[in-house]
Amino acid sequence: MSKIKDVIQGKKATKPPAATGRQKLMDAALELAGTTKSLASLGLREVARQAGLNPNTFYRHFKDFDELGVAMLDELGTKLRKGLRERRLMPAAKGLRLSNTDNPTELLREAQSIISESIGLVLDFATEHEASYVVGIRELHGTSPVLRKALRNLLDGIAQDMAEDVLGVLELPMVRRETVEEISLVVIRQMTFFSMDYLENPEQRDQIKLRAERFILLLFWGAIAEEAPQLVADVKFTFPK
Amino acid sequence: MSKIKDVIQGKKATKPPAATGRQKLMDAALELAGTTKSLASLGLREVARQAGLNPNTFYRHFKDFDELGVAMLDELGTKLRKGLRERRLMPAAKGLRLSNTDNPTELLREAQSIISESIGLVLDFATEHEASYVVGIRELHGTSPVLRKALRNLLDGIAQDMAEDVLGVLELPMVRRETVEEISLVVIRQMTFFSMDYLENPEQRDQIKLRAERFILLLFWGAIAEEAPQLVADVKFTFPK
DNA sequence: CCTTTAGGTATACAATCGTCTACCGGGAAT
């Protein structure tokens, strides 16, 4: 009776192969975008093929390509911010954070170590999730306004986290809260460049990381010099070379 | 005799319409890329259509899309660097550059004015050539390695120019040459963000420009504080709010 | 004067694309 239909339609319809199709599509898109093209320029059929799914299945999960993009960036953002938050809390647990020291020199040295640690943390994440990281950065200046905005918001959020973090150590009025927030945003944005350099030139990673640290130190040092010039003259603090 | 052929082929072949086809293609690509898509994701037929040319004509001028991209970025880069260089020389002609002052305060004030001026210069350029500027920045993190490299080189060159410029005013050993070069690169890169913000939020332009200036001042101030802490404490210099 | 060549055109083709319509199996809810 229905033999004909079965033969014509095939039996594939009866075996849903474990992993949810939505994730399959996202993975496929990531793989393609990571190696070849930009997210926005992917073809629906292309992605479906890579995912081993029927083209139409795409519509079941996403109506747009923007929608898929947002989903991917969501995933990336969640992983990133969670990872950062976790590792950021580690030194506090180890009692390493002594923000009430009266000795400014020591305080600055600690700030430096925090910065260094945070940088490493971002760079590590970029290395571990290279594909999604690169795709994300690509969309930062990409063609889709939706994805651009999503990425901006992500960066802004991370910058906010960083600002709170720093403010826990460099308490006011050593440097104004507003300034810290401003610096944080600039730093996070600059990290897109640093991290791309980092990924693309594995042989210069140490140097790149150092440059990133120096950059941040310069900013904060400048801010402190603005707010408390005398402190700068008094404190004994040497930059890393 | 050849009437048949003429009728079949049309007479359009006999009128080359003034402007060189190469430029037409580049303009068409710019227009399309500026509004809709990314450079790399443009279709050859699409561009030819926009240029009012036969698809095959594309091949006469470029073999790749990368090739067209490089040509466009070349044009952009030339215009940009020329524009910058011209306007940068203006204050020197006006005798405004007094790099041998013994008064560090005055010197810094001058440095600030130079910075402010340079920023305005970049932002003006971005505004006047919005389309090509945006396309350029888009390709900075784009998919084509060729275009990425071209853009990097352009930014590096501009940074070098800026470094030379600054070194003409803030002479060593107030701050080390190496540091100036490092700062310049970071600044130029950060300007990609500032200028995009600037273009996208016309109502906040004054504020954005101010933030950019502040950012740069912080960096140099930090560098000076690193090299000559006492100077920072002595000099009377207030940041713009 | 003849020939080359640079820049333009028309036509054709196979491939790919996005989307529409229709069919289907299994699980959840009623």
Added chain:
DNA sequence: ATTCCCGGTAGACGATTGTATACCTAAAGG
């Protein structure tokens, strides 16, 4: 036990794409 819908499939459609082949013309070079 039936119904409903979710996630999957198949097939066909017209449009668009990149490219190959071939033809044309105007100008330049010998």
